[in-house]
Amino acid sequence: MKILVTELMWEDGIEELKKRGHSVDYDMVLSRKRRELLSLLPEYDALIVRNETKVDTEFLELAGKTQVIGRLGVGLDNIDLQGAKERNIPIISARNANATSVAEYVMAAMLDASRPLSEADADVRQENWDRKFFTGYELNNRTLGLIGMGEIAHRVAKRAKAFGMKVVGFDPFVAPFDHVVQETGIHQMEKLEDLLKESDFISLHVPLTKATKHLINRDNFSLMKQHAYVINSARGGLIHEQDLVEAVEANQIAGAYLDVLEKEPIEKDSPLAQVRSIRLSPHIAGLTIEAQSRTAMLIAEEVDRVLNDGQSLCRVN
Known part of the structure; x- marks a missing residue:
């Protein structure tokens, strides 16, 4: 055929x-x-x-x-x-x-945020040696919030817990005795707002629907920790991109890792590309x-x- x-x-x-x-x-x-x-x-x-x-x-x-x-x-x-x-x-x-590959992308994003080795490399090649500036932090004891608790979130949680992270999750379609809670040890949150307030990293793992479009927006950014990062390897459109730019520029949050955008490829002169702490990749989380x-x-x-x-x-x- x-x-x-x-x-x-x-x-x-x-x-x-x-x-x-x-x-x-x-x-x-x-x-x-x-x-x-x-x-x-x-x-x-x-x-x-x-x-x-x-x-x-x-x-x-x-x-x-x-x-x-x-x-x-x-x-x-x-x-x-x-x-x-x-x-x-x-x-x-x-x-x-591609679930394992996406899970590893999320881990790579968190490791890059905590220990920006590529930036340190570039700085050293300019004949600098700024050890204090490149002092990072450990993932151990940090909190990862998973929005959506399907198979990819399950694999992310397993890897994050191996790093000593606390993992919380929100998903209205997951019951208390489902395997992702019982076997993976994710602490299930009843309200999205509570997850946003508690998390150092927030990773999205939901489909794009009418209900989830712009799920993360100005109101939600205001709830996050100032040092928090948002990671989106799921679907463009889950995050209100202009609200994200404004939140990062206003130091409401530390930054974001976006593998997916509302319009792909990225548009010329996109505000996202002008913000250094918003890291962009061309929809490659699942491409190993x-x-x-x-x-x-x-x-x-x-x-x-x-x-x-x-x-x-x-x-x-």
């Missing part, structure tokens, strides 16, 4: 699809060529996308032959799930394939060699399963 891949997919996943007898057309930037992409859709039995491809009503109407859509990742805000369901097109996500391979292989196997009339455990609609 014919499969179209519209964004970056690791080569081993593509080879796996070919090995299973499928014809694969791959253009890693096709998502940015909307008209061309739409013109190709009627030809394909399956489509594989990432986060840039807008799977909306227009897209689905043209994908009349499509039997399954694979999502190379777990975020689904770019996909009209209800529209796909009405057309009986299963959406397959790469369930937990290992995660890329796992994601590509999982989607290849699950798309093939659906094309052969099987049922996928990774179906989300």
Whole structure:
């Protein structure tokens, strides 16, 4: 069967699809060529996308032959799930394939905030030797607040606790005896406001929905500690970006680590890029060699399963 891949997919996943007898057309930037992409859709039995491809009503109407859509990742805000369901097109996500990589990104952000080694390196190369300025602090005994307590938060908590951190979490959909609380030892907070007040680092792990859009805003920044950092490796739009800029510039909080933005790629002259203590990365939290391979292989196997009339455990609609 014919499969179209519209964004970056690791080569081993593509080879796996070919090995299973499928014809694969791959253009890693096709998502940015909307008209061309739409013109190709009627030809394909399956489509594989990432986060840039807008799977909306227009897209689905043209994908009349499509039997399954694979999502190379777990975020689904770019996909009209209800529209796909009405057309009986299963959406397959790469369930937990990049969870470890995202968890390690969060740890890297906290370590960078507490011990900015790249800045120290740059300073030494300018023939300085300012040991007092680069005196950092320990993560041990610091408090990490997790907003959202799913699989990634679970893995972040395990690593943070190994560093001696106190971990608190807020998630109205997690019950007191769920494993992330009972087995990981996260202290569950009843109110988001209490988590914000208590945490030295705040890491977001929720999907982008109408309810979570701009979840972190001016009102919430005013509750945080002055030395707190916000880490967003989940979805752009969870943080009100202008409110963040103002909060950092006013020294309400220390800074932020943003791997995702409301508009990607970053816009020219974005205020975010003008604030030194707001650290930016190009949506790479889940992009390690290992995660890329796992994601590509999982989607290849699950798309093939659906094309052969099987049922996928990774179906989300």
